[in-house]
Amino acid sequence: MPAYGKLIGASLGPGDPELITRRAWTVLESGTRWLYPVKKAEETSYALSIVARGGLAIPDDAEQLIFPMTRDAEILTKAWARAAARTVELLADGRDLVFLVEGDASTFSTFGHLARVVRELVPEVAVETIPGVSSFAAAAASTGITLAEEDETLAVIPAAYGVGVIDHLLDEFDTVVLLKVKPLVDEIIELLERRGLLNTSCFVEKVGAPDERVVHDLATLKGEKANYLSLMLVQNPKRERGELRRGCRSRKDALATLKTLATESA
Numbered sequence: 001m002p003a004y005g006k007l008i009g010a011s012l013g014p015g016d017p018e019l020i021t022r023r024a025w026t027v028l029e030s031g032t033r034w035l036y037p038v039k040k041a042e043e044t045s046y047a048l049s050i051v052a053r054g055g056l057a058i059p060d061d062a063e064q065l066i067f068p069m070t071r072d073a074e075i076l077t078k079a080w081a082r083a084a085a086r087t088v089e090l091l092a093d094g095r096d097l098v099f100l101v102e103g104d105a106s107t108f109s110t111f112g113h114l115a116r117v118v119r120e121l122v123p124e125v126a127v128e129t130i131p132g133v134s135s136f137a138a139a140a141a142s143t144g145i146t147l148a149e150e151d152e153t154l155a156v157i158p159a160a161y162g163v164g165v166i167d168h169l170l171d172e173f174d175t176v177v178l179l180k181v182k183p184l185v186d187e188i189i190e191l192l193e194r195r196g197l198l199n200t201s202c203f204v205e206k207v208g209a210p211d212e213r214v215v216h217d218l219a220t221l222k223g224e225k226a227n228y229l230s231l232m233l234v235q236n237p238k239r240e241r242g243e244l245r246r247g248c249r250s251r252k253d254a255l256a257t258l259k260t261l262a263t264e265s266a
């Protein structure tokens with residue numbers, strides 16, 4: 001049985017190479033073989049472009065894995081099987097592999113699924129995930145928006161659940177991060193308009209990349225074709241809060257106890 005190399009998922013952050021962690025950088029420079037995702041054969045890889053902008057030379061033996069952007073189950077299954085089989089084949093050489101991940105590798109990333117399928121094929125393969133800066137953390141920093149403070153609630157969802165679900169979440173969450181907004185931009189804007197949240201929301205495209213775009217006036221986006229690498233941050237100051245529990249007791253109970261203690265000690 002071959003001694004398999006380790007499979008490493010290296011988060012590269014969402015676009016600015018300055019946000020690549022030292023750990024990821026060290027692994028990229030260590031002679032580990034690189035794998036990077038593309039949507040079609042010979043297409044450019046966004047993850048690879050982050051590293052290239054950071055000034056690292058792309059090794060000659062870096063290899064692409066194809067993950068098509070389709071909902072066709074048959075095409076997807078075949079592509080995933082091919083990608084996993086190739087990964088296992090390379091790991092069987094005994095050399096570690098680093099899979100380049102845009103954003104954070106544990107957040108809506110191809111890496112989690114790839115690692116799972118590889119481990120199904122070869123359970124003894126060791127997997128390491130290097131955490132990183134997610135697109136929405138960078139977008140919050142870039143726009144000056146705070147995602148959550150104190151007891152605020154934060155939801156992160158792919159917008160594909162539709163405006164009905166987003167509408168419902170806005171009853172419960174102080175901040176809603178919407179990823180993969182591309183096909184739904186107009187509908188989301190209409191919803192935010194209806195809820196009076198246009199002024200507290202913003203759209204961010206390709207955060208950290210040289211062509212990053214931040215749009216505060218969301219109405220101007222109507223009818224526009226958004227890039228796949230775009231998201232919305234929705235702040236919801238109108239949310240009505242329920243009662244908070246602190247240390248397993250409700251705030252009301254805690255206040256009542258404090259009052260009793262104060263009366264007793266008076």
Ligand SMILES: C[S@@+](CC[C@H](N)C(=O)[O-])C[C@H]1O[C@@H](n2cnc3c(N)ncnc32)[C@H](O)[C@@H]1O
Pocket residue numbers: 014015102103104105107108109110133134135136139178179180181204205206207208209228229230231
């Ligand atoms: C498959 S998810 C990948 C998420 C990524 N792993 C992360 O940590 O942010 C792709 C979605 O993330 C968001 N996204 C990823 N990179 C982005 C970027 N540089 N700028 C804006 N949004 C981005 C977009 O909503 C995009 O549709």
